[in-house]
Amino acid sequence: MVTAGAPEIARAAEVLRSGGLVAIPTETVYGLGADAENPAAVARVFAVKGRPASHPLILHLAGVEQLPEWVADVPPTARRLAERFWPGPLTLVLRRSGRVGLAVTGGLDTVAVRVPDHPVARALLSAFGGGVVAPSANRFGSVSPTTAEHVRAELGAEVDLILDGGPCQVGVESTIVDLTAEVPSVLRPGGATVEDLEAAIGGPVAVPATSRVRVPGQHPSHYAPRARVVLVAPDRVVAEALQAQRSGQRVGVLLPRPGPGLPAGADLVVRSVPASSAAYGQRLYGLLREFDEQDCDLIIASEPDRAGLGLAIANRLQRAAGPRP
Template structure:
């Protein structure tokens, strides 16, 4: 991963953040829209820029696990194990919040989500700032997350005071979120750090969240969505479904690893490898909007170990279907 931002860019970003301004910066997952997490007025600007509900909690990005006691009143052994195994990296942990952490960051909850990102630009910024940065994805609320600096500029424009360049994001979808604030670990959002990986490190079962779980970023039923309507389909039926909508006069795209070989259907091609699919997913959804598509027929990847659960989750939310793996009733085939 190449570091693009210069030292002078980092210095300018730190000055802006300390002045209560907004700075977008790259992480290995997606670009984040950052503000000083101790400054409630600055955090409020994030919600205004994104059009995000103010009771929705944010992830606080920190420079290292050594900063955990500044943000959490209790750091359990499970958090220490996961930090040692996966930080810096695409994992956020929900812990009991420390005194003085603003309600603006936690959505009024008694917990706070914390993460140490892996991207060198993000780490350089956090070390220079010497504090926590509240940073959801740098896009309008509910829309497709940005994986390149130009996505941030296109979507937020002058709502953000500075965008730090960091190239294309290496992971491409948002971090895993695990809740460690209760009696057992609970997966709130799947990501590149999988349940199997968490369980191997913790030596215990990690339960998937139910409907009444702790609120967390990216858990609304409709999220990560392009303007085009997204419909999920099986590999066997996707082309015929796309053909039907095209025959009805819709501008249709097929999001899959296989080209449709059908005139009039735009192919939003994905690689065969699941990790590569995650890196390209949001770019393909943005391509759908750039092409002016009405409908995207998305082939649901098979559920295997690795990032495939997270891919299914993002596609379900892009289609407005919420939690859980797709079943036959979800597939428009």
């Protein structure tokens, strides 16, 4: 694990060119980066993560000017959204060009692409010059990493180089928007809010429960800590936690603000939900990891407000609470 200065970025670009894997800091989460045009490197990403080959990878570019090289066409809506949100936490699903291999897209004729907003990621992408696939740098289905230490603890020596760019500032993955149909659709809520997307487009976007286009983060159980997660109404958090504790479980509580009172001496692992949605998104995965570090069996969390970034936070908690394999 190295602090990312110019020599380290040059070294990381060489690792990518040689077919190696580099953990890359972005504004959303740390990604497990590989040369998108190296089939062996792409296959290694799937193997290290334990990720099904049918799950597409997101292609990361240094700038919007590279987009026409990787997609079959760039419709006006894509240009508008790219101008508004790139670099930033927005992924666009478009028709792939012949430059994008089917291993990257999970066999689909579409490709998910974005330009990240992190100085280290952008410097590396510029130095490398090509496209980099970079799913979250963790085991498939587990909590995404938002620090270099998270990557080291989970993947260790299976990554050739870990660039330390500090904690991620957004903390939840990018919003994925499908632009291959007449009406844009949000297939995964994330760091770019639906409200901001609609303002940029000047019209509605759909938020379907299911989609014919496969994208990352749609598995029923995802972003999951070892502890089981249960979502309840805010006014039920304490009661549910105490009931679970009486059954002998070690219970973690994501206490909403303003939070209901806890009885004196309650043996619970308590973390307060940050006051703003932006702060909550930034800290969410770290909080889930803290409950695992405290050996919790169960995490009781309240359903967040779904306005703005709250939609992405609710999505991550629902997936974390999903049925385990």
